Amino acid sequence: MTTVHAYAAPSADAPLAPSTIERRELGPLDVRIDIKYCGICHSDIHFTRGEWGPQEYPATPGHEIVGVVAEVGADVTRHAVGDRVGVGCMVNSCRDCENCAAGEEQYCLKGSTLTYGSKDRDGTITKGGYSTGVVVVEDFVVKVPEGISLQEAAPLLCAGITTYSPLRHWGAGPGKKVAVVGLGGLGHMAVKLAVAMGAEVTVLSQSLSKKDDGLRLGAKDYFATSDKQTFKTLRNHFDLIINTVSAKIDINALLGTLTLNGTIVNVGAPPEPLEIGVFNLFGNRRSFAGSSIGGIRETQEMLDFCAEHGIGADIELIEGKQINEAWERVLASDVRYRFVIDTATLTA
Numbered sequence: 001m002t003t004v005h006a007y008a009a010p011s012a013d014a015p016l017a018p019s020t021i022e023r024r025e026l027g028p029l030d031v032r033i034d035i036k037y038c039g040i041c042h043s044d045i046h047f048t049r050g051e052w053g054p055q056e057y058p059a060t061p062g063h064e065i066v067g068v069v070a071e072v073g074a075d076v077t078r079h080a081v082g083d084r085v086g087v088g089c090m091v092n093s094c095r096d097c098e099n100c101a102a103g104e105e106q107y108c109l110k111g112s113t114l115t116y117g118s119k120d121r122d123g124t125i126t127k128g129g130y131s132t133g134v135v136v137v138e139d140f141v142v143k144v145p146e147g148i149s150l151q152e153a154a155p156l157l158c159a160g161i162t163t164y165s166p167l168r169h170w171g172a173g174p175g176k177k178v179a180v181v182g183l184g185g186l187g188h189m190a191v192k193l194a195v196a197m198g199a200e201v202t203v204l205s206q207s208l209s210k211k212d213d214g215l216r217l218g219a220k221d222y223f224a225t226s227d228k229q230t231f232k233t234l235r236n237h238f239d240l241i242i243n244t245v246s247a248k249i250d251i252n253a254l255l256g257t258l259t260l261n262g263t264i265v266n267v268g269a270p271p272e273p274l275e276i277g278v279f280n281l282f283g284n285r286r287s288f289a290g291s292s293i294g295g296i297r298e299t300q301e302m303l304d305f306c307a308e309h310g311i312g313a314d315i316e317l318i319e320g321k322q323i324n325e326a327w328e329r330v331l332a333s334d335v336r337y338r339f340v341i342d343t344a345t346l347t348a
Helices: 042-048 150-157 159-169 185-197 211-216 229-233 251-255 278-285 296-309 320-331
Strands: 002-008 017-023 030-039 065-072 084-087 090-092 133-137 177-181 200-205 221-224 238-243 258-266 287-290 315-318 338-342
Touching (some): 002 133, 017 133, 030 084, 030 150, 065 133, 065 150, 150 159, 150 296, 159 238, 177 185, 185 200, 185 238, 185 296, 211 221, 238 251, 251 258, 258 278, 278 287, 315 320, 320 338
Parallel strands (some): 177 200, 177 238, 200 221, 238 258, 258 287
Antiparallel strands (some): 002 017, 030 065, 030 133, 030 338, 065 084
16 A cells, blocks of 8 residues: 545544545556646535535545556556546446446446545545545546646546536537536536537626626626526527536526527536426427536547647646635635645645
């Protein structure tokens, strides 16, 4: 076992603090990564605070991991020492079910192994990227192309792929009108990606406080959902809506803005159920769907797409001692648009 520095929460209601965690010895198909940066995702907070169910503590979150390969197992062929690489929300799957065979490991029928809070193949509980190193089987490590800085690439491993996957699946592109609900960590990536795909993008946010940012990122329009006139103006307007908000929201009002055969896709993960009136689906043959992250193949595709189009996340780089403050700012929507931890600072 290898010991690495980390930040961990000793309980659901305790702040994160400096710690050390154990990483497994390198297996023949494993890659050992020196983590350089890790993004902070809202999911980290939900998980660590037990809002998605009881967890095992101490808990080390983090699934937006980028770094450099430090060592490879004897049978590794995909990666070499010195490669710039990333690890996202999962670190293994069964590899045998029909979903895994289709390259959709995130929907593994036996359950994929998440980067933190999952039972790993050796029976231990996985610990995430708020740490200085990790060991991951090579098939779940992706390459970070040149042209994207490691800091700006970190959030792509969750916020990027979480929005890229539904945009691709539901055909965002030229001639399509796409709405992005919420301009946060996921939302700002959804705007950048949909614009790069050629779609006409509108941001729907609670207020107009980030309107200038939304337009700067490439959105054509920006509307406040707190204004009832918004839903009258935009009735029957959008082909696709990506809802990135991790809080209870009026889905029924949003459904009314969909055109014929339009779809709203939920990628935000609120802890409480959403209410949907079935009659709101009948009109215009509307659909309500959900989407998780992407598979490994699609994650690599997303990173290559971002490199081609010069897309990285808008970030605020922080030190380990600022993590707890950053979490409170995430909850207050006070970040533009993703906190990224410099893991070299996790030793104190």
